[in-house]
Amino acid sequence: MHPTFQHHDHSHCAGDSLARAEALMAERGARLTPVRKRVLEILLEAHKALGAYDVLQRLAAEGYGNQPPVAYRALDFLVEQGLAHRIQRLNAFTACMHAGEAHAPAFLICDRCATVAEAPVAPIRAALEAAAAEMGFAVERVSLEATGLCPACREAA
Amino acid sequence: MHPTFQHHDHSHCAGDSLARAEALMAERGARLTPVRKRVLEILLEAHKALGAYDVLQRLAAEGYGNQPPVAYRALDFLVEQGLAHRIQRLNAFTACMHAGEAHAPAFLICDRCATVAEAPVAPIRAALEAAAAEMGFAVERVSLEATGLCPACREAA
DNA sequence: CTATGTATGTAATATTATAACAGGTCAAGA
DNA sequence: TCTTGACCTGTTATAATATTACATACATAG
Numbered sequence: 547m548h549p550t551f552q553h554h555d556h557s558h559c560a561g562d563s564l565a566r567a568e569a570l571m572a573e574r575g576a577r578l579t580p581v582r583k584r585v586l587e588i589l590l591e592a593h594k595a596l597g598a599y600d601v602l603q604r605l606a607a608e609g610y611g612n613q614p615p616v617a618y619r620a621l622d623f624l625v626e627q628g629l630a631h632r633i634q635r636l637n638a639f640t641a642c643m644h645a646g647e648a649h650a651p652a653f654l655i656c657d658r659c660a661t662v663a664e665a666p667v668a669p670i671r672a673a674l675e676a677a678a679a680e681m682g683f684a685v686e687r688v689s690l691e692a693t694g695l696c697p698a699c700r701e702a703a
Numbered sequence: 704m705h706p707t708f709q710h711h712d713h714s715h716c717a718g719d720s721l722a723r724a725e726a727l728m729a730e731r732g733a734r735l736t737p738v739r740k741r742v743l744e745i746l747l748e749a750h751k752a753l754g755a756y757d758v759l760q761r762l763a764a765e766g767y768g769n770q771p772p773v774a775y776r777a778l779d780f781l782v783e784q785g786l787a788h789r790i791q792r793l794n795a796f797t798a799c800m801h802a803g804e805a806h807a808p809a810f811l812i813c814d815r816c817a818t819v820a821e822a823p824v825a826p827i828r829a830a831l832e833a834a835a836a837e838m839g840f841a842v843e844r845v846s847l848e849a850t851g852l853c854p855a856c857r858e859a860a
Numbered sequence: 861c862t863a864t865g866t867a868t869g870t871a872a873t874a875t876t877a878t879a880a881c882a883g884g885t886c887a888a889g890a
Numbered sequence: 891t892c893t894t895g896a897c898c899t900g901t902t903a904t905a906a907t908a909t910t911a912c913a914t915a916c917a918t919a920g
Contacts, residue, residue, distance in 0.1 A: 548838035577917095579867070598907070611869045614908065619868080634791035635846065637876095637907060652831060654840045665834050670827050674809060674849060677822050682708060682854035683811045689792065690847045692831060697839035736898070755876070768900050771877065776899080794876060794907095 550643070550663035551697045560590035563641060567629050570646050576627060581610055585620040586641060589630055594660050595638035633662060635691045650688065656696035658703075663696070707800070707820035708854045717747035720798060724786050727803050733784055738767055742777040743798060746787055751817045752795035790819060792848050807845065813853035815860075820853070 567586055571578040578586075588604050589596060598617045606612030621639050624630035629645050632638075633653055640662045642651075650671035654663045671688055678685045695703065724743055728735040735743075745761050746753060755774045763769030778796050781787035786802050789795075790810055797819045799808075807828040811820045828845055835842045852860065 548840075551839060577867080581868075613870055615910090616869070618908065634848070652834075654835055654838070654842070656840075657843070663838065663840065665831070665838065665840075667831060667834060670830050670834075673827050673830070674822070674824060674847070677809075677824060678811055678849060678851070681811070681820065681822065682857070683813075683820065683822075683849075684851045684857055685811070685849045686814065686851040688847070688849045690831070690845070691791070692835060692840075692842045692845045694835070694841045694843040700839070700841055734898080738899075770901055772879090773900070775877065 548663055548665075550661065556591075556593060559643075560587070560593075563590055563643065563645065566645055570629075571627065574627075581605065581616065582620045582623055584608070584610070585617070586624055586629055589624075589639060589641035593641075595633045595636050595640045595655070595662050597636075597638045601639070631664075633691060634689055635693065636660070652690040652692065654696070655691060655693045656699055657693050658695060658699035661696050707818065713748075713750060716800075717744070717750075720747055720800065720802065723802055727786070728784065731784075738762065738773065739777045739780055741765070741767070742774070743781055743786055746781075746796060746798035750798075752790045752793050752797045752812070752819050754793075754795045758796070788821075790848060791846055792850065793817070809847035809849065811853070812848060812850045813856055814850050815852060815856035818853050 564583075564587060568578055568583075584605065585601055588601055592600075598614065598621060601621065602612065602614060602617035605616060610616060621630065621632075624641075625632055625639070627645075628642060630639050630641050631651060631653070633640055633655065635655060640653075643664050644651075649664070649666070650668050652665045652667040652670065654665055656662075667690060670690065674688060675685050721740075721744060725735055725740075741762065742758055745758055749757075755771065755778055758778065759769065759771060759774035762773060767773060778787065778789075781798075782789055782796070784802075785799060787796050787798050788808060788810070790797060790812065792812060797810075800821050801808075806821070806823070807825050809822040809824040809827065811822050813819075824847060827847065831845060832842050
């Protein structure tokens with residue numbers, strides 16, 4: 547089974563990711579400011595897709611600004627930097643589990659518990675780009691999102 | 704080059720699709736009422752993704768209801784019946800070019816002109832399902848959307 | 861220290877989508 | 891024929907998501 551769906555010590559993987567993010571940002575000269583860092587932590591802690599307003603609520607509760615742009619800006623920054631992904635289907639955001647690894651993510655979204663896993667699908671992206679090229683279309687960005695039931699919810703059902 | 708991106712007599716392909724849609728609905732005992740039919744026509748005529756409110760505006764101009772649910776309900780019906788697709792990335796809808804054919808669509812969305820083409824990617828879906836299955840995840844629905852430049856806009860740029 | 865670019869805070873508003881209910885249409889069965 | 895029930899349409903109201911515009915603060919290079 548994929549790690550995302552296993553029971554695991556969550557504070558661990560969150561801590562690792564955070565450390566990696568800080569290293570990456572330092573390397574790039576990008577600023578992981580307090581708001582941005584906190585937003586990333588929030589996403590990591592949640593370990594599922596959160597809406598911008600969910601994030602905003604938590605920020606506000608901690609003394610950060612409580613207007614939408616505060617959340618959206620931080621989230622946009624994280625997405626640009628590859629530290630988070632936007633899940634179109636859910637109008638929501640999730641922390642990236644492979645920051646810096648240059649991956650072509652596919653998302654598996656559980657309809658029940660809203661857990662989001664990243665599946666490895668580099669070959670799929672290659673196939674799509676080939677098909678598109680044949681049609682004369684130059685692909686820039688791909689989003690591949692599947693809904694269904696994760697192992698846990700599958701058992702429960 | 705793919706037909707969608709070629710210059711073509713548009714009223715033709717729209718007419719064909721409409722006829723096919725009517726046949727399909729008759730076969731299934733589903734009701735392609737005037738609003739629904741008109742919405743499908745609007746999508747076919749536009750030949751690109753339209754937002755629900757774009758559709759609504761045109762409906763209202765023609766004497767149909769002018770409140771959001773009028774558009775959303777018709778669009779939802781068309782999507783359920785496989786006569787249209789929802790493009791998550793754009794919060795928009797487009798007529799299906801292969802109604803009734805049981806296809807797993809991938810969408811190629813031009814960043815410039817917003818034209819949307821359906822690319823044939825059945826094998827891709829199969830690959831994704833296999834990868835997901837290995838992780839214990841049961842896929843129900845997939846959306847695969849790529850942005851980039853269509854042939855025409857590519858030349859223009 | 862001060863000019864510059866970048867980040868944050870806030871108010872206002874735009875865009876997308878749904879809930880809840882009333883009335884109309886139509887076909888099947890009493 | 892009349893009634894019933896399913897479904898479609900219309901409308902009001904509101905929720906949820908996202909952006910624009912502008913003011914303020916903050917870091918840092920010159």
